[in-house]
Amino acid sequence: MSDFSLAPVRLTALAHGGGCGCKLSPAVLREILAQSPAAGVFPNLMVGTETSDDAAVWRLNDSQALVATTDFFMPMVDDPFDFGRIAATNALSDVYAMGATPIFALAIVGMPIGKLSVETIGKVLEGGAAVCAAAGIPIAGGHSIDSVEPIYGLVALGLVHPEKVLANRTARAGDVLILTKPLGVGVLSAAFKQGRLDDAGYAALISSTTELNTLGARLPDIAGVHAVTDVTGFGLLGHALEMARGSGVAIEVDADAPVCLPSSAALAEAGVRTGASVRNWAxxxxxxxxxxxxxxxxxxxxTDPQTSGGLLIAVAEDQAKEVLDLAKSLGFVHARPVGRVIEGPAGVTVTQRP
Known part of the structure; x- marks a missing residue:
C-alpha cells in the first residue's frame, strides 16, 4: 500500500511537545552542562558554552569568524509547510543574534515513517527551504532518521567579523533593553492545541514565528549595541537572566512594556499556558x-516560551532610537524598550507601572 493512502493525522497529535517549548528546563540544562567535561583551551573559540549564548563562534582569520548553531523541535502547528517555516526561521535566528549573516544550512529530519506520508514530510522540508531561500542561503545537505515523533530543524552557519560578534555577555549598566517581537507565542500555540485559537490568532502566530530576525546582521554597525540574544524557549525573563549573569549586571524588566500577540493576554488570564512556562519559572x-x-x-x-521570538538588544541609551528606527524600517513594528541594565548583583527585577 502506498504511503499516500495513509490516513491524515495532525502533526501535533504525534508529539508530546512543540516548538521551543520542547527545550529542556533551564535548571536541567545547567546541571547537564555543569557535568560535561571542559572543552579545553582553543584560542580560536571565541564563544562556547560558558554563558549559554545563542551560537558557537570560531575565529577563521583576522576578518572572518564562523558562527555555528543547531536548533530543532517537534511541531507546534499541524500544517507541515508552516512547521518547516517556523523551525527554519527559529534556527537561523541564532545566527542573526550573534550579528552574523547566514551562509548555508543543513537539515535535521526525524519523521515517523508509516504514520506520515512522503508528501507531508516533503511539505515540511519545502517550508524550511522556502525560509532559507528568503534568507538567501541554500540547504546544502543534512541527515534524516525514522523517529517516533516528527522533528525538524537546521544546522545553521554564518559569518561575521571577529570584532563585530554580538554576545549575550557584554551588556553594560545604563543600557536600554529593546525587544523586537511580541510575546505570547507559547500561549497561542497552547490555545491552538486546545482548539481555542481563532483564525486571526493563528495568522498572528504564523506571522511572528516566520519573521526572520535579519535585523541582527545590521546591529554590529551601531556602536552603542553592546549585547544581543534572542528570546526563545526560556521566555523573556529566562533570556534576560542569561544576559544578566553573563554580563555580571542586574536587569530591570518593565512588565507593561512588551507588546503581546493578539488575544494572548486574554487567553493567559483565562489560564491558557504551556507546561514549559511553569518549568521555566520553577x-x-x-x-x-x-x-x-x-x-x-x-x-x-x-516566562512563556517564544518559538522564533524577537531579539533582546542591550544598547546605549543615546543610540536606542537608532536601533528602534532601524528595526521598524525592516518591518519589526512592535519593537519597544522593555527594560534597562543597572549596576547590581546578576538577576532580574520585574517592575510594574502604577
Missing amino acids: AYGGAVTLTPGFADWQRDLL
Whole structure:
C-alpha cells in the first residue's frame, strides 16, 4: 500500500511537545552542562558554552569568524509547510543574534515513517527551504532518521567579523533593553492545541514565528549595541537572566512594556499556558524579583516560551532610537524598550507601572 493512502493525522497529535517549548528546563540544562567535561583551551573559540549564548563562534582569520548553531523541535502547528517555516526561521535566528549573516544550512529530519506520508514530510522540508531561500542561503545537505515523533530543524552557519560578534555577555549598566517581537507565542500555540485559537490568532502566530530576525546582521554597525540574544524557549525573563549573569549586571524588566500577540493576554488570564512556562519559572524564579501582587497570568507571559521570538538588544541609551528606527524600517513594528541594565548583583527585577 502506498504511503499516500495513509490516513491524515495532525502533526501535533504525534508529539508530546512543540516548538521551543520542547527545550529542556533551564535548571536541567545547567546541571547537564555543569557535568560535561571542559572543552579545553582553543584560542580560536571565541564563544562556547560558558554563558549559554545563542551560537558557537570560531575565529577563521583576522576578518572572518564562523558562527555555528543547531536548533530543532517537534511541531507546534499541524500544517507541515508552516512547521518547516517556523523551525527554519527559529534556527537561523541564532545566527542573526550573534550579528552574523547566514551562509548555508543543513537539515535535521526525524519523521515517523508509516504514520506520515512522503508528501507531508516533503511539505515540511519545502517550508524550511522556502525560509532559507528568503534568507538567501541554500540547504546544502543534512541527515534524516525514522523517529517516533516528527522533528525538524537546521544546522545553521554564518559569518561575521571577529570584532563585530554580538554576545549575550557584554551588556553594560545604563543600557536600554529593546525587544523586537511580541510575546505570547507559547500561549497561542497552547490555545491552538486546545482548539481555542481563532483564525486571526493563528495568522498572528504564523506571522511572528516566520519573521526572520535579519535585523541582527545590521546591529554590529551601531556602536552603542553592546549585547544581543534572542528570546526563545526560556521566555523573556529566562533570556534576560542569561544576559544578566553573563554580563555580571542586574536587569530591570518593565512588565507593561512588551507588546503581546493578539488575544494572548486574554487567553493567559483565562489560564491558557504551556507546561514549559511553569518549568521555566520553577527553574529560575529564585533569581527574579516580582512586584508584590503580580498576577500569575502576567508572569506566565514573561516566562512563556517564544518559538522564533524577537531579539533582546542591550544598547546605549543615546543610540536606542537608532536601533528602534532601524528595526521598524525592516518591518519589526512592535519593537519597544522593555527594560534597562543597572549596576547590581546578576538577576532580574520585574517592575510594574502604577
